[in-house]
Amino acid sequence: MHANVKQNVVPLITPGLKVACSQCNLRELCLPFGLDDTDMARLDSLIGGGRKLKRGQHLYRAGDPFESIFAVRSGFFKTDVLTEDGRDQVTGFQMAGEILGMDGISTEHHTCNAVALEDSEVCLIPFTELEVLSSEIHSLQHHLHKVMSREIVRDHGVMMLLGTMRAEERLAAFLLNLSQRFSARGYSHAEFHLRMTREEIGSYLGLKLETVSRAFSRFQEEGLISVQQKHVRILDLPRLKALLAPPDGRIARPA
Amino acid sequence: MHANVKQNVVPLITPGLKVACSQCNLRELCLPFGLDDTDMARLDSLIGGGRKLKRGQHLYRAGDPFESIFAVRSGFFKTDVLTEDGRDQVTGFQMAGEILGMDGISTEHHTCNAVALEDSEVCLIPFTELEVLSSEIHSLQHHLHKVMSREIVRDHGVMMLLGTMRAEERLAAFLLNLSQRFSARGYSHAEFHLRMTREEIGSYLGLKLETVSRAFSRFQEEGLISVQQKHVRILDLPRLKALLAPPDGRIARPA
DNA sequence: CCATCGCGTTGACTAAGATCAAAGGGGCAC
DNA sequence: GTGCCCCTTTGATCTTAGTCAACGCGATGG
Structure with missing residues (x-):
């Protein structure tokens, strides 16, 4: 018995590659949070389908040009930074509904590696197009900011953990x-x-x-x-x- | 001789309380980065003037309702998190041109304290209005995202430091x-x-x-x-x- | 001008976690 | 099905930073 004990909801099997946000049971945890049907449909049309990864595969690597952020649809990821002097630090573990890749916005290149720790699937969210859409949909814009801010707060929690x-x-x-x-x-x-x-x-x-x-x-x-x-x-x-x-x-x- | 050794530019004395971004010699380090004159003027009109703090004063405290982010105009700050169980972790030190307060976006309340470590001055940037403006000015929107992303990347660096x-x-x-x-x-x-x-x-x-x-x-x-x-x-x-x-x-x- | 208090330095000792080493077990590939 | 390799566990020892303590300097305020 190695599968997680399922309690009630959320069938994590993704039937096809093209699952719309509007149909996704993770939407309340993810980027579409708070959008009405019309706006959700617009977000749907922007999301560039899914991408499947086998265990051990990289979703992106440090240095890769930044184009998209990713929402974990199913599976499990780690992100890690490694420096030229050989240090290696896992900066986080991500599960369904969580957003990956926001580190890349600042330099237009990813600054860490994201690796699937089990067979996984992500939604691709092209960032430039997301910015355009979020400038039109205020609640999307605000939620994006919240997601980024939450990442900052989360990091502070890790700093607390590591420091004290x-x-x-x-x-x-x-x-x-x-x-x-x-x-x-x-x-x-x-x-x-x-x-x-x-x-x-x-x-x-x-x-x-x-x-x-x-x-x-x-x-x-x-x-x-x-x-x-x-x-x-x-x-x-x-x-x-x-x-x-x-x-x-x-x-x-x-x- | 306690003042920092000045090399060439940047007179850090702020003459009046109302200094526009367009006149600020920190603008290339700060939020207005990359804006043209027209857009800079619009940002100017949004920024709610400055606020002076004496050494030791709090700019905000954990739990305060989130309304604005702040740009350090002069002086020096620390941010720290303290938990109910008595742990205390300094999460960063901020100097001129750096942005404070983005931790508060996610929960609508600040999650850390910001304290002036010397007499300081900040620009107040009302966040709701900033979102409105950034939905109209694409380069401002993008730069805001970069600033937030840079904070995430910086935090990863601290995690690396603390972890390894x-x-x-x-x-x-x-x-x-x-x-x-x-x-x-x-x-x-x-x-x-x-x-x-x-x-x-x-x-x-x-x-x-x-x-x-x-x-x-x-x-x-x-x-x-x-x-x-x-x-x-x-x-x-x-x-x-x-x-x-x-x-x-x-x-x-x-x- | 002096007293005081906060901050910083230094020393001796302790404790927590790292390092080195060895062996067992499970899962995956063949 | 089987074998191998990686992951994990556990023990012994060592190193690093924490703890406890005392002292000195310097800035601050009366």
């Missing part, structure tokens, strides 16, 4: 974040499959893979989660959340 | 970044004053203030910089840059 949290706190925050996002997509909040390796988790969290593995084991010993390879089940959500208590112990961990 | 670098590498990267930004504003790239405390630097870099202080001392011992309180002079730029060599030693530090 200890290893186990980071992993707890990571699991809680995944849980919440799976839940928002109609999957179980308590049981899911990690699509990424310990090393990728470590890179994202600023830890080594051994540290991630040890933290997983520790959580399991303590009865917070059960974990077997990539399969995770959250057993004690309240205590997992309590791990994020302040480092100064002002609010001591409730034993 | 050691203490001295972080400080070197920080000094080089400041140097480059001062230089872009017509100040010396080699000599400047830090507006922030060791603790604020530490928070930004994910280090304790003692570690920051020790790293400064070490750099000075090694002849890379001279540092006295908040006054820094870069003595050996190449070797400072070489500190950012890869952690795996593939390119060994040139002795």
Whole structure:
């Protein structure tokens, strides 16, 4: 049993390549949020169909000319930056309904790599045309700005994590974040499959893979989660959340 | 001698409160970038004058309703996030020409605090009106998107720093970044004053203030910089840059 | 002009996570 | 179906930065 436990909605299988926003059950999580039928139809006509990627394939690479942003229709991605001096940092994991590629707007070239961590499908959204349309549809324009701003806020959260949290706190925050996002997509909040390796988790969290593995084991010993390879089940959500208590112990961990 | 060493251009004194973009010598670094005279005049009319802040004053606080973004006209700011569990992370330092407040777009409320680190002045840019204008002026719209995207890319750089670098590498990267930004504003790239405390630097870099202080001392011992309180002079730029060599030693530090 | 307080520096010790190493297990390709 | 390789786990040791503490300087305000 490796597929995620489905709760209620959202059949993630994309039947054909051309699925319109108006028909898409992710629309409330994605770019079309808040559009009326007419405007949604205009957005539909702009979206350049889908693109399927096999696991391991790059959606784009750092340096590629920027033309489009992408909405994840199904599957799972990571983005990472690597510098000329050999450093490698995973900057995010993206799932259905989330937008990829906005890093490329500023320089007209992508500044990170986006890789599918499982077979995936994205919608292609040509950016120049999106700008034209968004100058005509105010709610689209505003929502685009919100999506970009949300990315900035998300990044601040990661900076907080990397700057102030200890290893186990980071992993707890990571699991809680995944849980919440799976839940928002109609999957179980308590049981899911990690699509990424310990090393990728470590890179994202600023830890080594051994540290991630040890933290997983520790959580399991303590009865917070059960974990077997990539399969995770959250057993004690309240205590997992309590791990994020302040480092100064002002609010001591409730034993 | 505490004022920054001025090199050539940019008199940073703002004579009156109402300085138009078209007259501003920061316009090439700021929002009006790339606008022609007509469009610049329209942007002028939108900008709600300036606001002066004394050192230590908040420009906005987390939770404040979002109405405007701000362009730093003069002075120096920090932004920081603090969570209910008592963590505190400086997410950035902003200087003349840089844009503040875009974090607030996504939730209609600011998600971080912005504090003046010296007496400062900002231009107020009402966001709703900016959206209206940018839907009419394509180059303004596009530049706004670039500014937001640049913030995302900058955040990725900080994530890289926090995720992969050691203490001295972080400080070197920080000094080089400041140097480059001062230089872009017509100040010396080699000599400047830090507006922030060791603790604020530490928070930004994910280090304790003692570690920051020790790293400064070490750099000075090694002849890379001279540092006295908040006054820094870069003595050996190449070797400072070489500190950012890869952690795996593939390119060994040139002795 | 002096007292004070905040900021910065430095030292000794501690703890967290990295590093090095080895072995087991699962999934994928053939 | 089987074998191989990558991923993961776990242990022992080492390094780095954090913690705790004390002191000195300098700016600020009375």
